[in-house]
Amino acid sequence: MKWQDGTRSNPAKCREKDTGRFEIVARDGQARIGKLHTEHGILQTPCLLPVINPNIRTIEPREMWDKYGIQALITNSYVIWKHDKLKDKALAEGVHSLIDFPGVIMTDSGTFQSYVYGDVEVGVEEIVKFQNDIGVDIATMLDVFTRPDMTFSEVEKAVDETVKRGQISIDAANGTMINGPIQGGLFPELRAKSAVEMSALDFSIHPIGGIVPIMEQQKYRDLVKIMLACKSNLSPNRPVHMFGCGHPMLFPMLVALGADLFDSAAYVLFARDGRILTPWGTERISEIEEWPIIMPAICNYSPAEVRAMDKQERTILLSKYNLEVTLQEMSRCRQAVRDGTIWRLAERRSHEHPALREAFLWMVTNPARSTMDPLLLDEISASKETGEQRGKWEENWDWLVNSQHSPRNGGESWGGIDTHHRPHVEIARRRLFARWKSRKSGDVIIFHGASAPWRERVGDLVERICSLDNEIFVQTPLGLVPWGLEDLNPWAHIEGPDWLWKRKPDYAWVQRELSRLGIHDRKIITVDISDTEDLHNRVFDLLEIKAMDRTPELKKRAQIVDKLCVLNNVDLDDAIELCKDSTFVMSRTGRIRNMIDAEGLHLFSPRLAEGGISITVEGARKLHALRKQSTPTGFITDDYSFHPGEGPAWVVVDEDAEPFVAQGRNVMHGFVLACDPWTRPGEIVLVVNSDGKLLAIGRSQSTAKELSTFTKGIAIKVREGCP
16 A cells, blocks of 8 residues: 555564465466465565665665565675674664565575675574574575586585575574575486475475576576476475576566566666666667667666766666566566466567577477477477486476366467467366277268367268267367367467468378377378368268268267366266266357256256366266265375376365355365365366265365465365255
């Protein structure tokens, strides 16, 4: 809240029992909008913590709070400790008074100074106790910095020493929130080891350390490897902080990979050198005549006028400009997470810088996974490196893909070959390949040559031939999709050029797609539907049949069956039995609104926006009764398979939550006792008690690992209780 004089009110302290807790309020895969609860307010993430030098304040911290709305910043406790004047005031009045900032203050411990100058004079316990004494919100332990040029044994010793210091530092913090940095240099196995062992300790936040020299050398591929190795092994209920990372060019990719906090003095350091930050790189004020981005700080000045200023005035102005650009890109990232487009933003940014593009391509391309259209593989082929061993890379990629939500509302904007590697696209394909099963043994018919909605072009034809023993598919830019899923995202709503749809099927690629769908050694009949004139007769001739009557009910049941199998993990035979003798309520546009079973119960409703399917309470009861496994009793957090045919995942809640959930209240973290391993964000789950009694139907907001670790926020959004 802003007062009339332009200042902002001081932050409200979070509830005492919530101090140090982190919750997710929105997500896009691993990217997340979060709330970190602290003594000086609830910090929204992802966010930037500007570095404040307590001796040199280019932009006053109070201005950052009042003018820029910055909720948190970071300063150096070692610098304060080392200077008696600063130290005495901080101990007497507190660090918030020292730097005049009412929001969240994090402090570093001197580890980076040890990297720059070789050593620090303060002890492990001493520096943490000092941070506690001056009233910081988030302290940092004195870890051991690992440089890129260090050997494996040197890095391993540093990792072990950092872990050894961990509990000592936590005890010294005496309840103050504390950072537990992850070290490991360029060795993924040591990063993973550090992440696992530091997660076992009671830290509040996990910064990824030792990355400044890597960023300085623009080794962004190594940065991606470090991020994946760390993040996939960290406890997900704690924010991840990219220590020393403040260049806006890196934000989209790192946010997409799960980074929550960033800090940097880059906004000042670059300004002192006459450089400005942009989302695509760095530019020198001496080389530009026009501003690349117009921001409030420079809207009344030209680059020439700024160059003419004295150095101090220029540095202050460019520091504000750099800070504004940085905050703008962070804001853009948060909105992209809310919109479900953070990966697309990372794609765009990857094209802005060659080192960033190299990192992005390394991350998303792998010969073992390349199953997309060979006509679109040129960039991948050009980017592959020979001889590099990925090690546990596939597991890290599976971890990333496993957190995705699909299908989604809205169109899928075509971005070239990158589109195939969007994690939510990949999980949609994996889900299809794992759960869809062929019900027929005849020839395969593939429609191609036109974009969706295909039902408007060939819906009537399909109603006439669906009773035959032929499997019907549509060729899309993202692969083949069975006719029963013809309105399902992402296949159905791809926004791209016409040539995407006009390409003829490549036989070798079609065979690979069909093989992944479990179809082998079938005759393939391709049908160009770009021209629908005389289409029925052409298809009848290809199939060597005469005109056939329409069978709309058969087509409708097939659509419901496919969606139950793929989206709700229902066994094929069970899905067929559920839909037997069903009737349908149709929309004015001829699409299914509701499915009514033979008993007159409304069970399912296809969602028209993205092609998904909603389950009613009666439908949930039917699916609950089909359960073949026992009630889960714990959490399996490293199982990324789809468990085809085992039904919607079950989530078990404790007895305290049971009456509220049955009345339709959301399931909150901290009340979940167990879940099936195939629980994924965005998928329908059945909420049960420890005896397996159905309580509600809802949509998971979390993975199994997140359900096992979080204690704050919504775990399951309940659609309807089942009292």
